[in-house]
Amino acid sequence: MSIRILDIGAYERAPAGAIVPRMQTSTPVSAARAAGLAAVASLAVASLGSLTWGPLLVANLRLSPAVPWAVPAEAVALALIWLFLGGRGWPRRTSAARRDLLRARVVAPRAFAWAAIAGGLSLAALSGLWIVLVRLTGAGGNPTLPSTARYPVLTVALVIAMGSLVSPLTEEAAFRGYGQVLLERRFRPAAAVVLSSLLFALYHGPTQGFAPSKVLFYLVVGVVFGTTALMTRSVLPALPVHVAGDVLFFTLIWPFDAARPLVWTHGADAWFWLNCAQVALFGALAVAAFGRLRRASSSG
Numbered sequence: 001m002s003i004r005i006l007d008i009g010a011y012e013r014a015p016a017g018a019i020v021p022r023m024q025t026s027t028p029v030s031a032a033r034a035a036g037l038a039a040v041a042s043l044a045v046a047s048l049g050s051l052t053w054g055p056l057l058v059a060n061l062r063l064s065p066a067v068p069w070a071v072p073a074e075a076v077a078l079a080l081i082w083l084f085l086g087g088r089g090w091p092r093r094t095s096a097a098r099r100d101l102l103r104a105r106v107v108a109p110r111a112f113a114w115a116a117i118a119g120g121l122s123l124a125a126l127s128g129l130w131i132v133l134v135r136l137t138g139a140g141g142n143p144t145l146p147s148t149a150r151y152p153v154l155t156v157a158l159v160i161a162m163g164s165l166v167s168p169l170t171e172e173a174a175f176r177g178y179g180q181v182l183l184e185r186r187f188r189p190a191a192a193v194v195l196s197s198l199l200f201a202l203y204h205g206p207t208q209g210f211a212p213s214k215v216l217f218y219l220v221v222g223v224v225f226g227t228t229a230l231m232t233r234s235v236l237p238a239l240p241v242h243v244a245g246d247v248l249f250f251t252l253i254w255p256f257d258a259a260r261p262l263v264w265t266h267g268a269d270a271w272f273w274l275n276c277a278q279v280a281l282f283g284a285l286a287v288a289a290f291g292r293l294r295r296a297s298s299s300g
Helices: 028-063 070-085 092-102 109-137 153-184 189-203 212-232 238-259 270-299
Strands: 011-013 019-021
Touching (some): 028 070, 070 092, 109 270, 153 212, 153 238, 189 212
């Protein structure tokens, strides 16, 4: 990856001290090049989690499943990855560029609180949306979900906990940090969020499947987190919501997908319409909360 394209000169400082991207004049070729660079950067950073956690977990479950040693080992790996992406370590000449691309910026408490509220409401809507889509299409579950029958309860619990940290940390750094920052330098904010969300959705295809309903779901998830990062200029506010979402889906959503009746064969019962109402109600509340987040971020 060329260091020149990571030039921190692509940013300018606003009077209030907030760092905002300066969008460059775009041609079709330069736009395609910028999108390609963002895709490579996003996938490279996101893969750091799977390249460390995957082999550690497989080795742990095969050699000594009763002792979940892969969990602390991955915690160390995650810390090192996060520090490097944030500008620590060698090579020093890329430190500033890496720090700007991660944008792990501390956010004012009021903005952080509204980000948490907007994220929590979005999570409530998204959980309902997932169930509705599963009942409409039958495409549910998560192939990466560990089997609780073959391994000790403690091992499964710690594996789920670590899995709920690995994905948020690396994916927020990859798609709402490195990838979206590069896109924001070339495209308008809304386009940057949509493009980074599309990359996020496609990234889940190899493990979750490319069913249209799943691609749509992860696209919407990406828009929620991408909008949070755009408004707050930081990847930090979305992290707690992303972690909570993974824990929720690992424990209360994905394990029950196989038993959800299809609407086309069993009909739309009261639960289906309740989930539809859940999507509409909490989705509307989330949009309102994002409006408050925007104002809080502007005033901060």
